[in-house]
Amino acid sequence: MKNILVTGGAGFIGANFVHHMLNKYPDYHIVVYDKLTYAANLNNLADVSDDPRYAFVRGDICDPERVEETIKKYDIDTIVNFAAESHVDRSIMNPDAFIKTDVYGTYVLLEAARKLGLERYHQISTDEVYGHIPAGYSSVETDPVAPRSPYAASKASADLLVHSYFITYNLPVTITRGANNIGPYQYPEKVVPLFVTNALEGKPLPVYGDGRQMRDYQWVGDHCEGIDLVLHQGEMGEVYNVGTGQEIENLRMVEILLDELGASRDLIQFVEDRPGHDRRYSLNVDKLKSLGWQPQHDCEAAIRRTVRWYVENEWWWRPIKEGEFREYYEKQYGSRKVLKTGLDG
Ligand code: NAD
Ligand code: TYD
Numbered sequence: 001m002k003n004i005l006v007t008g009g010a011g012f013i014g015a016n017f018v019h020h021m022l023n024k025y026p027d028y029h030i031v032v033y034d035k036l037t038y039a040a041n042l043n044n045l046a047d048v049s050d051d052p053r054y055a056f057v058r059g060d061i062c063d064p065e066r067v068e069e070t071i072k073k074y075d076i077d078t079i080v081n082f083a084a085e086s087h088v089d090r091s092i093m094n095p096d097a098f099i100k101t102d103v104y105g106t107y108v109l110l111e112a113a114r115k116l117g118l119e120r121y122h123q124i125s126t127d128e129v130y131g132h133i134p135a136g137y138s139s140v141e142t143d144p145v146a147p148r149s150p151y152a153a154s155k156a157s158a159d160l161l162v163h164s165y166f167i168t169y170n171l172p173v174t175i176t177r178g179a180n181n182i183g184p185y186q187y188p189e190k191v192v193p194l195f196v197t198n199a200l201e202g203k204p205l206p207v208y209g210d211g212r213q214m215r216d217y218q219w220v221g222d223h224c225e226g227i228d229l230v231l232h233q234g235e236m237g238e239v240y241n242v243g244t245g246q247e248i249e250n251l252r253m254v255e256i257l258l259d260e261l262g263a264s265r266d267l268i269q270f271v272e273d274r275p276g277h278d279r280r281y282s283l284n285v286d287k288l289k290s291l292g293w294q295p296q297h298d299c300e301a302a303i304r305r306t307v308r309w310y311v312e313n314e315w316w317w318r319p320i321k322e323g324e325f326r327e328y329y330e331k332q333y334g335s336r337k338v339l340k341t342g343l344d345g
Contacts, residue, residue, distance in 0.1 A: 001028070001077060001078050001119060001120065001231065001232075002027065002028060002029065002077055003028075003029045003031070003074055003075050003076050003077050003078070004021065004028060004029070004030050004031070004076070004077075004078045004079075004080060005031050005033055005070065005071060005074070005076045005078070005079045005080070006018055006021075006030055006031065006032050006033070006080050006082060007032075007033045007034065007061050007079065007080070007081045007082055007083035007109065008033075008034055008040075008061075008081070008082035008083030008084060008124075009030070009032030009033070009034055009045070009056075009082060010032060010034040010036060010040035010041060010042055010044060010045060010056075011034070011039050011040055011041075011044070011082060011083075011086070011185075011187075012039070012044070012086075012181065012183075012185050012186040012187060012190075012220070013082055013124065013178075013181050013220055013223065013224070014032070014034075014082035014083075015041075015044035015045055015185050016183060016184065016185065016220045016221065016223075016224050017080070017082065017224045017227060017228075018030050018032060018045060018048060018054070019047075019048065020221065020224040020225070020228065021228065022048055022051060022053060022054060024228070026053075028053065029053045029054075029055075029074070030053060030054050030055075031054075031055045031056075031057060031070065031074045031076065032045065032054070032055070032056045032057070033057045033059050033061070033067070033070055033083070034056070034057075034058065034059070034083065035058070035059065035060045035061070035083070035101075036058055037085075038187075038324045038325075038328075039085075039086065039087075039187045039189075041185065041187075041316075041320070042056075043185075043316060044185040055074065057070050060101075060105070061081070061083045061101065061105035061106075061108055061109055062100055062101065062104055062105045062108055063108070064108050064111065064112065067108055067109060067112045068112050068115070068116065071112055071116055071118070072116070076118065077118055077119040077120070078118065078119055078120040078121075078122070078231070079109055079112075079113055079118060079120070079121050079122065080122045080124065080227070080231070081106060081109055081121070081122065081123050081124060082124045083101060083105060084098075084101055084102045084105075084124075084154075084155070085097045085098045085101050085102060085151070085154070086151070087151065087187075087189050087190065088128070088149045088151045088152070088274070089189070089274060089332055090151075090189070090328075091149055091150035091151035091154070092149065092150065092274070092275060092276075093331065093332070095150035095154075098150050098151055098154040099150075099154055101154075102151075102154035102155055102157070102158050103154050103157045103158055103161070106123065106158040106161055106162065107161055109121065110161060110162065110165045110171065110173075113165075113171055114165060114169050114171050118172075119172065120172050120173075120174070120231070121162070121165070121171055121172065121173045121174075122173070122174050122175070122176070122227070122230070122231055123158060123159065123162045123173065123174070123175045123176075124176060124178065124227070125155055125158070125159050125175050125176060125177045125178070125239075126152070126155050126177055126178060127139065127177055127178065127179045127180075127216070127241065127243065127281045127282075127283050128147060128149070128151065128152035128155060128278065128281065129145040129146075129147050129152055129155050129156040129159055129177060130143055130145060130146060130147075130177075130281070131145075131146035131147055131148045131152070131278060132148060132278040132279050132280060132281075133280050133281055133282045134280070135280065137282065138245070138282040138283055138284040139241065139281075139282060139283055139284060140241070140284045140287075141177070141238070141239040141240065141241055141287055145159065145160070148276050148278055149276055149278070152278075159175055159177075159239070162175055163175075163237070166236065166237040167237075172236045173236065173237060174230050174231070174234040174235075174236065174237075174238055174239075174240070175238075175239045175240070176223075176226060176227050176230050176239075176240050176241075176242050176288075177239060177240070177241050177242065177283070178218070178223045178226075178241075178242045178243065179215070179216035179217070179218050179241075179242065179243030179244070179247075179281060179283055180215045180216060180217050180218065180281075181218055181219075181220040181223050182217050182218070182219065182220065182302055182303065182306040183219055183220030183221060183302070183305070183306050183309065184220070184306075184309045184313070184316075185316070186220075186306075187320065187325075188317055188320060188321060188325065189325070189328065189332075191250070191253075192217065192253070192257065192303065192306055192307075193306070193310060193317065195254060195257055196257060196261070196306070196307050196310040196311075197310060197317050197321060198267070199257070199258065199261050199263045199267055200261070200310070200311070200314075201321075202267075203267075204267055204268070204269035204341070205254060205267050205268050205269060206269055206271040206333055206336065207250060207251065207254060207268055207269065207270050207271065208250075208271060208272070208273045208274050208277060209270070209272075209273030209274075209277060210270070211249065211250045211251035211254065211268075211270065212249050212250070212251065212279075213249065213250050213277060213278070213279050213280065214247040214248065214249055214250075214279065214280040214281070214282070215247055215248070215250065215253070215281060216243040216244050216245070216246060216247040216248075216281060216282065216283060216299065217244075217248065217253060217299045217302050217303055218242070218243050218244050218295060218297070218299070218302055219295070219296065219297035219301070219302035219305060219306075221296070221297075222242075222244070222295040222296055222297055222302075223242050225293060225296075226240070226242035226288055226293050226295075227242070229288070229291050229292065229293050230288070230291070233291050233292075234291070240287055240288045240291075241283040241284060241285050241287065241288060242283075242285065242288055242293075243283040243285055243295075244285075244295050244297070244298055244299055244302070245283065245284070245285045245295070246298060246299060247280065247281065247282050247299070248299045248300075253299070253303055254268060256300050256303045256304065257303055257307055260303070260304045260307040260308070261307060261311070265342060265343050266341070266342045268341070268342055268343060269338055269340075269341050269342075270338070270339040270340040270341075271333070271336045271337065271338055271339060272336050272337040272339065
């Protein structure tokens with residue numbers, strides 16, 4: 001592994017991964033291939049832009065010619081595919097782009113990897129492919145996929161395609177399924193950056209339904225370490241879950257976040273629930289731990305560290321909240337029914 005194509009590298013996790021790899025491996029070259037959708041931000045990569053080991057190509061993963069041309073030009077041996085439409089609420093409003101990018105785009109990358117004989121194809125997947133997980137159980141990698149939102153269904157479809165390329169063509173593939181990531185550079189449509197930045201602006205925090213849904217909020221750097229380990233030591237054709245292995249209720253996440261900010265709980269506003277909202281995700285991460293990986297943050301530490309980053313980096317998120325985001329926010333929350341404000345009553 002020497003020349004890695006990081007698709008979707010101008011987004012949240014991809015950009016953190018690029019930083020991680022350039023810091024850790026002085027001999028690797030990284031080419032970011034990204035369509036630059038609303039979720040991308042070249043500010044995420046500003047501090048590596050002068051690194052001679054880094055290059056940026058603007059392109060769509062659904063465009064086979066551009067993908068192949070890029071692979072050839074940079075002598076790519078490995079693809080790590082982060083490129084996706086990634087937000088559940090947007091997939092409910094408009095699934096089209098999810099099917100195109102997450103399913104067809106994955107197919108285009110797999111075909112290019114097969115045709116050009118790449119050393120490795122790694123797919124970034126999500127715990128959401130397992131669907132809602134009842135209390136007392138944690139998903140293992142051999143569980144069947146049971147997605148329940150258009151986003152989760154598009155990601156599960158991609159996983160099945162990736163697996164089929166391993167079985168049918170013997171393409172050297174691996175898949176990681178990550179829990180909810182938080183940390184620097186996350187577009188503020190996702191719950192933690194949305195709530196921190198809303199609180200900093202003195203705006204309400206729209207908690208869906210009763211706020212008792214459970215998520216495993218993991219530090220993005222821990223996730224990147226896990227991907228790195230699977231890239232180097234994972235077994236071909238295998239899936240690896242990546243998360244803290246614990247999960248907390250959304251309301252607890254909100255309390256930690258407000259506590260770290262020193263902000264009032266009166267900002268909490270319970271609003272109409274998300275349709276088909278998965279109540280709980282929970283990952284068993286023993287398989288990755290058996291390779292020697294250990295997350296460095298539990299959910300609480302990850303939330304507190306994330307809050308501090310947004311407090312210290314207003315330059316990064318303020319302009320985002322002025323742009324496309326405003327229109328999205330109005331559509332998503334403008335006419336949403338408010339059920340209750342604050343924790344009392
Ligand atoms: P993101 O939305 O922040 O970034 C996605 C990036 O992909 C953007 O830079 C965007 O421009 C690019 N992109 C979108 N469509 C493209 C296309 N057709 N061609 C090329 N580039 C395109 O997403 P993220 O949160 O960083 O997630 C990255 C990956 O990790 C996704 O595959 C997502 O499903 C997966 N994942 C995310 C989480 C999470 O908590 N955010 C958890 C588990 C897995
Ligand atoms: P999100 O960050 O969208 O990730 P996902 O749905 O992919 O897990 O949401 C995380 C949790 O927070 C999820 O249970 C939905 C909830 N949520 C809210 O309560 N309010 C919001 O405004 C958002 C965006 C999410």
